Amino acid sequence: MKEAAVERERDNTLRNIEKKQREEAERAADEARLAAARASEPAASSARPEKRKRRWDAKPDDSAARSGQAPAPARRPSEWETMESGTRAADVKPTPRRSRSRWDETPMIRAGGDPSATPAWTGGETPVIAAGGETPKITAGMATPSAAQIAAHAAMQSNVPLTPEQYQQMRFQREIEERNRPQTDEELDELLPSEGYKILEPPASYVPIRTPARKLMQTPMPYGSNAGFFSIPEEDRGQKFDVALVPEGLPEMKPEDVQYFAPLLKETDEEALTIEEQKERKIMRLLLRVKNGTPQQRKTSLRQITDRAKEFGAGPLFNQILPLLMSPTLEDQERHLLVKVIDRILYKLDDLVRPYVHKILVVIEPLLIDEDYYARVEGREIISNVAKAAGLATMIAAMRPDIDNVDEYVRNTTARAFAVVAQALGVQSLLPFLKAVCQSKKSWQARHTGIKIVQQIAILHGCAVLPHLKSLVDIIENGLGDENQKVRTITALSIAALAEAATPYGIESFDNVLKPLWKGIRAHRGKVLAAFLKAIGFIIPLMDAMYANYYTREVMVILIREFATADEEMKKITLKVVKQCVATDGVEPEYIRAEVMPEFFKHFWVRRMALDRRNYQQLVETTLEVSLKVGAAEIIGRIVEDLKDESEPYRRMVMETITKVIEELGTADVDTRMEELLIDGMLYAFQEQTSDENDIMLKGVGTIVNALGLRAKPYLPQICGTIKWRMNNKSADIREQAADLISAIAPVMRKCEEEQLLGHLGVVLYEYLGEEYPEVLGSILGALKAIVSVQGMTRMTPPIKDLLPRLTPILKNRHEKVQENTIDLIGRIADRGAEYVAAREWMRICFELLELLKAPKKAIRRATVNTFGYIAKAIGPQDVLATLLNNLKVQERQMRVCTTVAIAIVAETCAPFTVLPALMNEYRVPELNVQNGVLKSLAFLFEYIGEMGKDYIYAVTPLLEDALMDRDLVHRQTAAVTVKHLALGCAGLGCEDAVTHLINYTWPNVFEPSPHVINAVTEAIEAARVALGPHFVLAYTLQGLFHPARKVRDIYWKIYNTLYISSEDALVPAYPALDDDGPNTYRRVELDCFV
């Protein structure tokens, strides 16, 4: 607080000086004034003593002093900071106001003497970054801080760097607060009439808020002095538009960037700089462009910096890039770009990078343990590139000192970096070094790091460690008996990682460590034991059945002892090891049943285990594994009663386990008694659930009922009763779940011949079709669909003729789930039971279906076009076709494309001759979209009907002729696609004349530059190769292969090459006869042989 007061006082002093100066300088030109302002700054300290008696000398929250001195109503002192803009306005034109508010005196942020000067950045003047004295030492305490600010503030004080996200948030917050700032006295003065109003004194009892959390933490605080950043003290939105922060040609700079790129803001005469400085400036400019620029700027700058990397030299480049990368405010995208820069220049610099290896590693290594996956990948990429550029010797030399660093963090990152180096340069070359490190006598830290490197290598390489497995295990095996506990732990973990990477091979490499491991589990406790157990868990699956059995029995004693542990980590490891042991072949079910299961269930199947997500998951997996060994009944019998447990998470865990067990093993060995218990518990758990994340209950009931099959018959009425009850529930989730359950059990109900029940459910669902919640409605429709498909159209209740008209309006619903389920249901009805509905109703549905073609989801669009086919089949193609052809006129491309597909499908289902005449007639409409639509329909049509096309090729040839000669590019393109499908369909069916004719029209289009057209045309030519033979196409290409015009040769060679690739051998007899040329014999004399 004292500091704050001093700060404020100084600001005041400055402002007073400045006021004086303003009077003097009023006539002076702008530059002069600016100069004066600058001159005033150093004077600040000397001027202080005489100006002691200011109102603000007193502590601002000293309310007594304030009420005595301030003529204006006392306000919370905290507000001066947020009101600068207003205040400044008052400063600028000191109008004789009726009440000179003390706010007039508010400290200026900077001692800029120019009244017209914008507060922050003025024209060419460099925003004094290190202006020490007069940087707004904004001290805590003046406006209600937001939660974010408090957090940020706390972060600042504990010196924890802010994340980029926090910075973003702060920036945003600042802007919002600037807009929502309280009104200043001046604003109020202007707003309110001066007569009839009185400014009141604050009540004497008023005490300003002092609770630190609510106190104004200065908004720009995070940019405060200790962050080392300069901050734009406030955002004056007016200035943004005319005064650019950065010189011409450079991208926008964020406040945090300024500390790195400040020199760019200064206007300097490039000529006057030394070569080095010029270089530095150039690099800086390029980096800024890469970091903040537009894609265009970024691209060119990146190329420049790469091309000139050698010229710039490694030193200047890394001196600028590395601090940037270390910046705490770096965003993901920016980091990615800088990583890219490093990548490229590393490639160029090659071994010039050597002196900087350590510097680079210091910056990059932390990326290896970043929580963001991509940061880790990028870190790896750079390190591996550095390793390739600098070579192994340099890398080892650079990282060697960090191996026995006292700081765990440094050793950790170094180990990871070494693993990356091993990946880049081969594990083999690193082995001797690793061996030396792991046997270091000097310090346990070195051994620890060495072994950790092995672990990281295993994790990073996966099964690629296999060739080096033996040597890696040998290197670390001594660590198991190390005197230091940490080394023993990491050794066991490394062995676990190696075994995991090697699964299912490589057991022979682990021979040497088996004994120490198994001895170790008897000798150790706690963390070391956990690590040893983990290693054993990963080694056992590699063993032969016999050994696995033996070693499992050995370890099981310890495991069972550890079942009782209270340590969470140990619990997880124990569960995992049990799972791994149980899964191996050699372990007998009898053994597990007798030795393991009693203790296992006693200690793990307790409510507490369901509360932790990871424990829960691990327990379910392990129990499933056990059940695979001992059978479903054994497990279900033990936990089925717990379906009625009072803890919901526990019930859920039980249900999930039973579901998984039944999914794997079925219910064959579940006896009648257990079946009753199961159903009873299941219904209890289902009804008592309050929420069903991940649909565990729903899935559970569905799985159990389906697995029971016919045996579920006696329970179905009860289940259906529950469902019906829940369909009536207030909560949408419960209704949705109930409907989903109907879909799940409908097939079983059919199997149990509960048709009446099914019919009843159908009617119930039908009544709920008025559902408001789209999610629920979608599920209801899905349930209806399930019932319709098991019941069949004839026996469906409600009858189809009642059901369908009710669905027509639902088609208007835009919700994806509803759309998908409705169209599926309608499609099914149209397919199987179209006769139950009047043709008029189907037409109505047709119109609604057109809208569905707009759906963003492909499955919906596909179901829709198929439904058109079914409807057309049911009521005849004419009406449907008319609707569809009309739809070709619409603007939306997706609609038209889908319509053409629908037309083709209609033609396919109702035979082409019912559709083709109308379709071809439509081509006469002089409208681009329609004609293209017709052509596209033809293309799809011939694609679908294949060989049948031979009956129609002569009919459509004149139309295609016309289209292939059209001025419009798309006409020709689509016609070429049609020709392709026609030719492929008719290949070998005696239509060569027509295909030749069409290809003659298509061929001239080979000179089209548009890639889509050229693609379509080359494909048509390919199709002609199939239909007419490669010789035919070769004869066409020969004309252009040696044409004087390169453009012609270009495309002709392309066609020739495609032809050559697909039918190289077939071309041999068709090549032209060439004449000899001087010394060269070009004739194929062998062809003159005859017998």
Add this chain to the structure above:
Amino acid sequence: MASAADRLNITSQLEHLQSRHVGTGHPDATRHEWAVNIHRDSYASYVSHHPMAMYFAVANGESVGRMKYEFTQKMLLPCGLPPDLEEE
């Protein structure tokens, strides 16, 4: 219509495919290069279709094995040395 990237993509894919095949040509191919390819293809074809090789053997009065061997040998320089570049 199509963007530049599009164009680049389609053609480059095709060119990549073609560049992987020996025997494909390019707009600046000379008559000699093309003829060499034709000859090699022809010999390869004669060798790999046994009835063809048999036909040539009968016509030349040689054994089939020798014919095949000769064809394979001829593939080395089927049309003689390439002419000087300026010629084409």
